[in-house]
Amino acid sequence: MLKVSEVVAGYQAGSRVLDGFSMHVQPGEIVALLGRNGMGKTTFLKALMGHVAVSGGSLSLDGEEIGGLKPYEVARRGVGYVPQGREIFPDFTVEENLLMGLLGRPDLPSEVPDWAFEIFPILHERRKQRGGSMSGGQQQQLAIVRALVGRPKLLLLDEPSEGIQPNIVQEIGQVLRRIARDEGLTVLLVEQNMELVLGMAQRCLFMENGAIAYETDEVQKLRTDPAPIHRYLSV
Template identity: 60%
Template structure:
């Protein structure tokens, strides 16, 4: 579904964060990207969704070249994105935020259907509340559901557990896992919370210095291999 070949990208001319990165994600997979801060994980996410133009390489999604495509084109192609920090509209109500997830999606209408409120009932309870007054966990549920309302084929999540209490993180993980299984959703997850990664992940990829350096297919290893975690995640 997603194929990335020899991707290079950075923020300052002549300075690359990603260095010839290769990545393949099949339909229905849950893949977690792990690594210390500054290794290029968020840069990769931004390049995929069109917020950052690569300097070299190719990004193909569902057979189409989307390298350097504008963010709205990536969204229309079927990619949903929940950025680090959530980036909800604080002064909008919950329902107004959700409606933003329907914009630019022909055939989905302008009104929020009932099913998002069934997945995260707190959003129905707070549907007329300003989003900026909600807790971090509630805002993350809102950000995820706003992305899912566009009915993406690939959902990219950047640090969804950041600043959220463990019980809410677990509930979000269960909801995402169940939705993905039911709808065939593919998930690419950047995360440091190993419990959430183990709950969602089929595979874990470790990044260092802008490249993927190791792949783990046995998710139990993330909980039991202290040397692996120390090598790639310890400060």
């Protein structure tokens, strides 16, 4: 599915936020990318989406190089992105926000499908309400469904629990696990909320100084042996 090899990327010429970053994600897998602030997690997601220039290495999706593509080209190849802070359109209604997820996709219907309003029922109830008047949790649900209407095969989530009440965080985790299981959706999750990570992820990758420092597929063991969490997440 996703293979990343020795990627170098940064925000200014010559800067290296990512310095030899390598990882992979298998189809249908839910992987959590963890690390302290400033380690390069968000930079990697932005580099993958084409928002940050890659100056070295390779980013391939299903065997096709996507490094250097424009964001809309990456999206057309099957990558959905929910950025940190959600970035919904506050003056647009819920339905209008969801329509934005279909822009530039002539292969998809021009209207929001009914199933999109069933993922989180509150969106059906509020479909004519302006996005900016909704709670933070409802806006996050809206942002996730906006990405899903584009029918991605890989979904990138950047801090989806940030500023959201626990019951909605739990609902988001349950819904995404179900979609991944039933539809084969692949998810790459950047998150600080370990309860969400431990409830969703099948594998955890810990970043340090722009590269992967440790990984484990024994995710539940982190509950009883949190040494990696203390080492790579504690301030």
